[in-house]
Amino acid sequence: xxxxxxxxxxxxxxxxxxxxxxxxxxxxxxxxxxxxxxxxxxxxxxxxxxxxxxxxxxxxxxxxxxxxxxxxxxxxxxxxxxxxxxxxxxxxxxxxxxxxxxxxxxxxxxxxxx
Amino acid sequence: xxxxxxxxxxxxxxxxxxxxxxxxxxxxxxxxxxxxxxxxxxxxxxxxxxxxxxxxxxxxxxxxxxxxxxxxxxxxxxxxxxxxxxxxxxxxxxxxxxxxxxxxxxxxxxx
Numbered sequence: 001x002x003x004x005x006x007x008x009x010x011x012x013x014x015x016x017x018x019x020x021x022x023x024x025x026x027x028x029x030x031x032x033x034x035x036x037x038x039x040x041x042x043x044x045x046x047x048x049x050x051x052x053x054x055x056x057x058x059x060x061x062x063x064x065x066x067x068x069x070x071x072x073x074x075x076x077x078x079x080x081x082x083x084x085x086x087x088x089x090x091x092x093x094x095x096x097x098x099x100x101x102x103x104x105x106x107x108x109x110x111x112x113x114x
Numbered sequence: 115x116x117x118x119x120x121x122x123x124x125x126x127x128x129x130x131x132x133x134x135x136x137x138x139x140x141x142x143x144x145x146x147x148x149x150x151x152x153x154x155x156x157x158x159x160x161x162x163x164x165x166x167x168x169x170x171x172x173x174x175x176x177x178x179x180x181x182x183x184x185x186x187x188x189x190x191x192x193x194x195x196x197x198x199x200x201x202x203x204x205x206x207x208x209x210x211x212x213x214x215x216x217x218x219x220x221x222x223x224x225x
Contacts, residue, residue: 004157031211040122042217043158043202056212091157100211101146101165105157 002026004106006092012112013082021077021109025094032075033095033103034067038088046090049075050097082113117141118205120216129225133190137203137216140184144205147179148213149188152200161188161201193223 005024013019025032034046045059049069060066064082069075079086089110093103120137127133135149146165150158164170167181178187186203200220204213 043215048212100206100213101163107157
């Protein structure tokens with residue numbers, strides 16, 4: 001597609017449920033990033049993929065968070081046993097390899113945990 | 115202390131004003147510096163990036179980096195109401211491949 005696509009755009013879930021967020025990067029972009037944006041907190045790095053491998057997953061806040069990328073393309077961020085503090089906008093970005101100065105972001109998934 | 119500090123604002127200016135947005139950073143390894151613009155309910159979009167110290171101009175926008183003082187600036191000339199958005203600065207070391215963002219400054223340009 002023309003840009004980074006994320007789905008769903010909004011997700012409301014109950015505390016304790018698992019959620020999956022999807023990111024479809026720009027075709028040909030080998031690098032993929034997940035960030036989290038909470039109100040007034042800026043963008044918090046979660047995980048970075050180069051191809052299908054994740055050289056840096058240091059930003060994942062707990063073992064309830066995991067992510068995978070298959071076929072060097074689509075990525076899924078999974079949050080297990082969601083907590084209210086997980087409520088945020090989850091943003092995905094992609095870039096060409098070794099071009100971290102030019103990230104292209106999707107519109108994000110607004111996650112609300114009740 | 116966050117690696118990239120940015121005043122959240124809001125900064126309110128009249129149409130036509132020159133806007134100055136600023137960030138400071140603490141990581142001496144940063145080589146690339148970026149400015150992103152984010153409209154409400156949208157993802158950030160890249161405005162400009164610079165490598166190392168110096169100035170870069172693109173239309174009404176000028177990015178300035180002073181590595182000696184660890185200070186990043188974005189100037190917007192002849193500001194327009196359509197410039198109203200949140201502006202995020204970011205730095206990256208060139209080897210980590212992971213940009214670090216500031217919290218963003220909310221800019222309001224009123225007619």
